[in-house]
Amino acid sequence: MTPQSLEVNAERPRWDDHELLLSENRPLGPHHLLRFGAPTLAGRFRPGQFLNLSVPGHVLRRPLAVLRQEGDDLELVVTPFGPGTRDLVNLPPGTRLRALAPLGNGFPAPEGDVALVSGGAGVAALLMTAAAALERGWRVHVFHGAPGDEDVELVKASYGELGLEVEYYSEDGSYGRAGLPTAGLERLLADGAAVSVYSVGPYGLMRAASLLALEYDRPAYVSLDVHMACGVGACLSCAVLTKSGQKHACVDGPVFAAEEVVW
Amino acid sequence: MNRLEVEFLGVNFPNPIVTASGTFNFGREYAHLYPLAKLGAITTKGVSPRPIAGAPTPRITETPMGMLNAIGLENKGVDAYVADELPWLKEQGARVIVNVFGDEPAHFAAVAAKVSPYADLIEVNLSCPNVHGGNLPFAHDPQAAAAVLRAVKDATDRPVLAKLSPNGPILPVAAALEEAGVDGFSLINTLLGMRMNLDRKRPVLGNRQGGLSGPAIKPVAVRLVYELFRNTDLPILGMGGVTTGEDALELALAGARLVAVGTATFADPYAPLRIAAEVDRLLAERGETWLDWVGAAHTPN
Ligand SMILES: Cc1cc2nc3c(=O)[nH]c(=O)nc-3n(C[C@H](O)[C@H](O)[C@H](O)COP(=O)(O)OP(=O)(O)OC[C@H]3O[C@@H](n4cnc5c(N)ncnc54)[C@H](O)[C@@H]3O)c2cc1C
Numbered sequence: 357m358t359p360q361s362l363e364v365n366a367e368r369p370r371w372d373d374h375e376l377l378l379s380e381n382r383p384l385g386p387h388h389l390l391r392f393g394a395p396t397l398a399g400r401f402r403p404g405q406f407l408n409l410s411v412p413g414h415v416l417r418r419p420l421a422v423l424r425q426e427g428d429d430l431e432l433v434v435t436p437f438g439p440g441t442r443d444l445v446n447l448p449p450g451t452r453l454r455a456l457a458p459l460g461n462g463f464p465a466p467e468g469d470v471a472l473v474s475g476g477a478g479v480a481a482l483l484m485t486a487a488a489a490l491e492r493g494w495r496v497h498v499f500h501g502a503p504g505d506e507d508v509e510l511v512k513a514s515y516g517e518l519g520l521e522v523e524y525y526s527e528d529g530s531y532g533r534a535g536l537p538t539a540g541l542e543r544l545l546a547d548g549a550a551v552s553v554y555s556v557g558p559y560g561l562m563r564a565a566s567l568l569a570l571e572y573d574r575p576a577y578v579s580l581d582v583h584m585a586c587g588v589g590a591c592l593s594c595a596v597l598t599k600s601g602q603k604h605a606c607v608d609g610p611v612f613a614a615e616e617v618v619w
Numbered sequence: 620m621n622r623l624e625v626e627f628l629g630v631n632f633p634n635p636i637v638t639a640s641g642t643f644n645f646g647r648e649y650a651h652l653y654p655l656a657k658l659g660a661i662t663t664k665g666v667s668p669r670p671i672a673g674a675p676t677p678r679i680t681e682t683p684m685g686m687l688n689a690i691g692l693e694n695k696g697v698d699a700y701v702a703d704e705l706p707w708l709k710e711q712g713a714r715v716i717v718n719v720f721g722d723e724p725a726h727f728a729a730v731a732a733k734v735s736p737y738a739d740l741i742e743v744n745l746s747c748p749n750v751h752g753g754n755l756p757f758a759h760d761p762q763a764a765a766a767v768l769r770a771v772k773d774a775t776d777r778p779v780l781a782k783l784s785p786n787g788p789i790l791p792v793a794a795a796l797e798e799a800g801v802d803g804f805s806l807i808n809t810l811l812g813m814r815m816n817l818d819r820k821r822p823v824l825g826n827r828q829g830g831l832s833g834p835a836i837k838p839v840a841v842r843l844v845y846e847l848f849r850n851t852d853l854p855i856l857g858m859g860g861v862t863t864g865e866d867a868l869e870l871a872l873a874g875a876r877l878v879a880v881g882t883a884t885f886a887d888p889y890a891p892l893r894i895a896a897e898v899d900r901l902l903a904e905r906g907e908t909w910l911d912w913v914g915a916a917h918t919p920n
């Protein structure tokens with residue numbers, strides 16, 4: 357699919373510009389959980405879709421995954437990174453923002469047991485898939501990686517709320533197991549688990565998880581993090597090279613099958 | 620009474636606010652939000668003779684009150700657009716300004732000839748490198764720019780605008796283009812700039828440098844439109860950082876008969892219509908029309 361083929365894809369969401377009211381802003385270690393009232397978006401997001409959020413004083417919006425939607429409320433996880441996300445996590449409750457949403461294709465629904473491999477705020481893009489898999493009665497294996505113990509609260513506030521057990525990997529060995537979460541994935545795959553692999557996090561993590569899944573002949577999906585301006589297919593800033601040519605992450609993705617990506 | 624109506628090179632525009640090239644693609648992405656015919660016009664993404672894959676990512680990054688882009692002129696090539704997007708766009712009832720470019724005069728002309736049936740106006744992007752002229756942009760070489768313009772004029776019966784670059788002197792280029800028979804001007808294209816990534820100790824953009832757009836460049840746009848207006852009788856399509864109705868009126872005072880909105884559309888997809896409505900309200904308050912404002916800063920006190 358290309359941005360030009362918008363109208364032939366009935367699956368593509370009819371996005372619009374929606375108002376969001378910040379109701380809660382809670383630090384989770386280095387991350388922030390932002391809760392918004394967004395009545396016009398109730399029930400609109402499929403797992404893995406994102407929104408493009410305004411930040412007061414900034415010229416461009418910021419693409420962010422939706423962690424959870426409950427009735428009129430939706431939650432995001434924001435990791436302060438540059439000027440825009442730093443300003444975003446400092447906003448007080450009561451702030452009104454605008455979001456282009458819902459955007460992107462989202463993850464395919466799980467059709468069996470799944471393995472989730474996440475790093476940092478990548479959790480946000482995966483949580484709705486975890487919930488969907490549990491609802492269908494599939495097993496959900498979670499491998500989360502971080503440099504140290506900084507993601508412990510994030511993992512509790514997300515996977516923990518679903519009652520999921522998380523295999524936490526810290527590179528410095530300060531929490532959970534020492535090493536990378538792909539070690540856990542490799543063990544699971546080597547045991548012959550018939551899982552689909554969903555991975556969101558730093559590029560290196562998604563690449564390693566994808567190559568492992570492909571090696572064991574398991575389906576795998578990633579959500580690619582590409583710098584975006586419009587978020588809707590108009591500016592062509594979010595180019596991704598795939599085996600079937602150049603695509604644009606905001607409309608053809610952000611979710612891609614691992615075997616489609618030129619790693 | 621329609622305060623906003625404006626005739627530009629024989630084409631009637633219901634309002635003077637058009638989209639800027641490269642910021643609205645061919646309109647399809649926004650067509651479910653409002654009828655594209657409500658816009659003054661759509662300026663298309665730049666079209667070249669053959670498909671271009673574009674620059675490595677990251678292709679955009681935000682800067683203080685602006686953004687840098689290095690999309691690398693990605694486009695599917697003229698044949699794909701003539702087969703698909705341009706006929707569709709005309710069916711929407713929209714007025715269409717087709718932005719064309721190439722790496723030598725004959726290439727510009729070939730594109731212009733193919734898109735003419737769908738174009739109300741043709742906008743020639745002179746900021747791309749002149750492959751046979753040391754890769755200097757056409758816009759910085761009066762003779763090369765004039766050669767492009769003559770080739771395009773020979774290839775189309777549509778009015779032709781030359782899009783000028785703010786990265787060099789504009790008046791000598793504008794004079795050469797006028798002599799070559801250009802019908803009007805559009806300006807400004809982006810200002811070259813860079814942003815560094817402190818962790819990687821390298822430029823943020825894959826292409827290293829990019830074009831600066833957005834509110835940060837508006838004063839430059841106002842100055843260059845003003846300067847050009849003093850030196851030409853041809854009509855001007857002005858742009859650069861327009862985000863509000865006040866911004867559009869500033870450009871009108873400087874001399875812009877039409878005004879394009881680019882970067883502002885990324886933050887607000889309704890921006891071109893909102894700005895037109897704001898201009899309408901500001902004019903209504905004063906009992907004036909758009910045309911009362913075009914070039915009004917140049918009238919003697
Ligand atoms: C589909 C998608 C979902 C995302 N979900 C989350 C999430 O749930 N939580 C979270 O903390 N982060 C998420 N990100 C990354 C987040 O968008 C960037 O960290 C953020 O845009 C950086 O903005 P900044 O102002 O802090 O940095 P700056 O470098 O100042 O950003 C400047 C510009 O570049 C763009 N940009 C810079 N870095 C990135 C990046 N890594 N990805 C995309 N655009 C970038 C910004 O949108 C902005 O326009 C997601 C990115 C994408 C593409």
Ligand SMILES: Cc1cc2nc3c(=O)[nH]c(=O)nc-3n(C[C@H](O)[C@H](O)[C@H](O)COP(=O)(O)O)c2cc1C
Pocket residue numbers: 591639640641642664665688690692718744782807808809831832833834836858859860861879880881882883
């Ligand atoms: C992402 C992006 C892509 C652009 N692509 C083109 C292009 O293909 N051809 C062109 O002539 N100008 C292009 N431009 C320049 C704009 O048309 C406009 O001249 C400039 O951005 C200033 O207006 P603004 O500040 O309102 O965006 C592009 C600008 C942006 C931001």
Ligand code: FES
Pocket residue numbers: 583584585586587588589590591592593594604605606607
């Ligand atoms: S972000 Fe503009 S095309 Fe994807």
